[in-house]
Amino acid sequence: MPKAKPVPDTTRGPGFTRRRLLLSAATLTGAAWLGSGAVSRALAEGSATDIPARSPLGLPTDLKNPREVLSSGGRFRLDLTMRQSEIELPYARAKLRLYEGEIPGPTFRVAPGDDMEITLHNDMPPNTDPSAVVLNTPNEFSTTNLHFHGFHVSPKGNSDNVYLQIHPGESFNYIVRLPEDHPAGNYWYHPHRHGSVALQVASGCGGMMIVGGALDEVPEVAAAIERVMVFQCPVVDPKAEDLDSYDTIWSLDAERFWLVNGEYRPRIYMRAGEVQHWRMLNAGDQQFLPMRLDGLELYEIGFDGNPYPEARQTDEIFLAPGNRMNLMVKALEPGSYTLRRPAFSQGKQPLDEVLMAEVIVLPANTARIAPDVKMGTELPKGPLPRNAILSDITDAEIVRTRQIVLGVSDVQGMFKDTVFTLNGAPFDPQRDDIVARLGEAEEWELVNTTPYPHPIHVHVNPMQVTKINGVPLADPQWQDTIAVPAAGTVTLRMRFTDFDGRFVMHCHILPHEDLGMMFNVAIQA
Known part of the structure; x- marks a missing residue:
């Protein structure tokens, strides 16, 4: 095939100017919205x-x-x-x-x-x-x-x-x-x-x-120490101080050192019997994070910003790139425990075990922590607060079904002679791939024809995942980023509410997005 021709820059938004906006930093005063702690x-x-x-x-x-x-x-x-x-x-x-x-x-x-x-x-x-x-x-x-x-x-x-x-x-x-x-x-x-x-x-x-x-006002959540945990693996070009070579990040198994809030293998302290609320984010560019924390009790209360109906006990934390989780963690006996990503295969690529952090459980009455630092000890019981826009999308609401095929093609002249596609075509900012109407609901089936999983993210409206590989979920899950299994399928439903306009849907393995696995959704009022 001939080399790809340059495509003109057509994605600049209206009213944008190259001059610096002379906006001074405002001094914020007054009563702020406050989280727990x-x-x-x-x-x-x-x-x-x-x-x-x-x-x-x-x-x-x-x-x-x-x-x-x-x-x-x-x-x-x-x-x-x-x-x-x-x-x-x-x-x-x-x-x-x-x-x-x-x-x-x-x-x-x-x-x-x-x-x-x-x-x-x-x-x-x-x-x-x-x-x-x-x-x-x-x-x-x-x-x-x-x-x-x-x-x-x-x-x-x-x-x-x-x-x-x-x-x-x-x-x-x-x-x-x-x-x-x-x-x-x-x-x-x-x-x-x-x-x-x-x-x-x-x-x-x-x-x-x-x-x-309202989730933060649940008594057991409000009583718990809150941790914000951002998982990242900044990639360094071994041949230069700055990261200017895409080859450095291209390989899925390129050496990546996972950081938590910028710290390498940090220590996380708890007290015996304590329950903490962990807000977790996989902010990496392409690796999945299936993690375990054996020896402690784990309860999910929300995912991708969407609260669950109730706390759900789990033995694995699973975060695809872009996913977030609200996790209640209960410490039991004093000792040292490891938060680790076990060895696993991301499609065809095996990835080694990674130690993410060490969890140190101190005695409940430890003198190392000031007595006025709060200590929650209970897990949420019963229903968690519901949000009105997260009600189940029924069969009667669906006005249209679509199939979206995830693929990859060899194209000479492109990066690594590779483009990733949705419905057979790489991204074009001028093309409307899906046109839907405000106030309607649709069902989409994502079909993965590649030998590796793709975390698909849809902007603006949360989606309710109803089936994986054709099997209905006992509890349909609200997400904005869903991992479509290698050579598998995901069925989701979505309401287009409140906002018209154009937005995108794409793979959150970000090199796949840059190489074309993204398309446009246009919602008409």
């Missing part, structure tokens, strides 16, 4: 909106929660700078593309109904490749944008619009309005500019977003 209660008195990274138990060797920025009086305001920062990793010194020079970026804590205004400044160095952009190949690694992963918000204008491109030296003002009935739970933000997203996320660019709500 003694730190949050103290904030209520001081009206603080920025919490430094710290151990929730006050121990110097304990895993720190990332720095947090909180909304105040229904408004979240932040200047967020993406820049190339020199970072001393446990395994290398590197220049990484990061938000605020932090791994991970600061946690955003907001509430339903909040108005979010974020000015993203791109202070990265200029793109060095002078050649024209070829669509569905890696390109322009210093051009970026911002995605609010899992949020049920508008995809248009300066909201969660992933078609925007923000070049080095430019800034863009995002305004995102959360609905009053937005589900409480864990979400995250990260770059989403097609062609550079995998390299930027592999560099460590991303952070957690927490939407507060």
Whole structure:
């Protein structure tokens, strides 16, 4: 086949200008929305909106929660700078593309109904490749944008619009309005500019977003110490200080050192009999995280930002790239336990066991933790709070069924002579692949024709997963990112509510997205 021809840049959003927006950082005051924990209660008195990274138990060797920025009086305001920062990793010194020079970026804590205004400044160095952009190949690694992963918000204008491109030296003002009935739970933000997203996320660019709500007021959840745990594996180019070679991240089994909140194999402390609430995020670029924590009791209470009907005991934590989990962890006997990813095969590729963290359970009456640090001991019992937009999608609501085929093709001249496809075609920003109507519901069957799994993420509207490999689920699950098994199928249902406009659906193995496994969904009012 002939080499691919350059495709002109057609994805710039309307009204975007190359000049820097002269917007000063606002000073936030007033009573902030507060999550659980003694730190949050103290904030209520001081009206603080920025919490430094710290151990929730006050121990110097304990895993720190990332720095947090909180909304105040229904408004979240932040200047967020993406820049190339020199970072001393446990395994290398590197220049990484990061938000605020932090791994991970600061946690955003907001509430339903909040108005979010974020000015993203791109202070990265200029793109060095002078050649024209070829669509569905890696390109322009210093051009970026911002995605609010899992949020049920508008995809248009300066909201969660992933078609925007923000070049080095430019800034863009995002305004995102959360609905009053937005589900409480864990979400995250990260770059989403097609062609550079995998390299930027592999560099460590991303952070957690927490939407507060009724789930946090469940007595057993409110009583528990809260941990924010962001799992990342910043990739370093062994031949250079900065990550500018896509070959470095391309191989699934390329050496990756997993960090938790930027720490390598950290210690996590608990007390015997204690229950903690762990908010977990797989913010890696392509590896799955099936994890075990033997010797402790684990109960899931939410997934992908969507609360469960009740707490569900489990013996495995499973996070595909982009997935989040709310997990209640109960410590039993004092001792040392390991959070580990066992050896497994991701499709055809075997991956080795990885030690993620060490969990140290101290005696319940330990003098190492101040007596005023709260200690929850009970697990949630009975039904958890329900959200109105997460009611079951019935057969009667379905107006249309579709089949979406996941594939890969050899195309000479493309990166590694490879393109990934949905319904036989790679991404084209000008093509509407699915056209649906606001207020309707559809059922989609995702058919994977490749020998490896694909975590498929749909923007804007949560999806209810009803079948895997044709087998109905006993408890249909609300998610925004679902792992479609190798050579398998997933059936999901989705309501298109509140927001019209164009958004995307794609694989969250991000090199697959950059190489074409993404298409457009257009919702018409």
